[in-house]
Amino acid sequence: MSNYNAHESAVEETINGAVKGNSIGKRLGIIATCVVGGSLVALYAVAGPFVAPALRKICLPYVPATSVQVENVLKVLRYRSGSLVDIGSGDGRIVIAAAKKGFRAVGFELNPWLVWYSRYKAWREGVHHSTSFYISDLWKVSFAQYSNVVVFGVPQMMEQLEDKLGKELQNSARVVACRFPFPSWVPDDSVGEGIDSVWVYNAKTFQSQAQINQATEK
Template sequence: MSQALPKETPREEGEGGSRRSSWGLLVTAGVGGTLVALYAVATPFVTPALRKVCLPFVPATAAQIQNVLKMLENRSGSLVDIGSGDGRIVIAAAKMGFQAVGYELNPWLVWYSRYRAWRDGVHQNTKFYISDLWKVSFSCYRNVVVFGVPQMMPQLEKKLEEELECNARIIACRFPFPCWIPDHTTGEGIDTVWAYDLKHSRGCETKTFEIAPETES
């Protein structure tokens, strides 16, 4: 009597299940790695939006840059762009001869700004820092450019008034300061730029001394 051969089906099913399990692990690992990479890239962009005062990145238009440069005519000294984004204002000011500095919280934008400054040949006249604007003193700057949002303008107005010297000029783009009266305004709509000379906004007065004529004794 012949004996029946043992069935191989269970082993085949076990091998197939093992292969499916391995593929499942590989897919899970791939998806997990992709999510981690996306988180690493997106975090610098999302984190600023989670702060109390959100300062989103909106690239300056060509008209805004030209209006800012117009407000810088006949000015000299150091310049700072608060929330410098991709560095457009800083680079444009450096081409005018300013020693220009940008402060930006997003490290990706700071690195890109440095690359653009190097590409445009003004890297020696520009500096970009990764920093929260509320933790920086702007007392050493004579020209300040701000691309802000309405929620931050009152607090920033107070900060700049406390830190800057009377000879400073503050240039606000898109949104004006709530209390200061602008000395100059140019542009329309979102391209509007307001310039404030702190000596007028603060009420600084230039003292003059009269020399009394000498009298003969």
């Protein structure tokens, strides 16, 4: 009888140990799942606003300008001065680089996270006094006061933006399109290749062409 009881106790201990081990395993699994899930949520919260498109009429994903693109923009503006606006300024690198070259530079961006980050970068780079960043929809802003306009757009918006800038800009203004050219304007110059290409448009040229087109249609 004693042998039977001893055997029974051993079996119970084995079962209890297995149950406890299984319970601990489940708890560890739950903890691990929570940790991984929490990390993913935190990562999305931080990175999501930077990589996801802001809510716009036309979707403009955040794609940072390459260092070559920045150099090309500054190259075609090297003899220019005055005010500069970057439409869809992203993390502010074009605005900050232009400010270092003496421009009074402004960026418009709908994504507030990117605007705050741009302001911080401008402060860190020591150009916060000559830069401004605004949270705004580009279609609700007038660009009439700017003598230099930089655009990082997508094909779906270029025709509409072409019409907007053609009506608003003074004839002394210059427009620099990056990645994609305007559909109707004939560029006065271009620099770079592939993704780093920039096209230069002088307002005097495209406004004169618009007047000719209107006269021809009449």
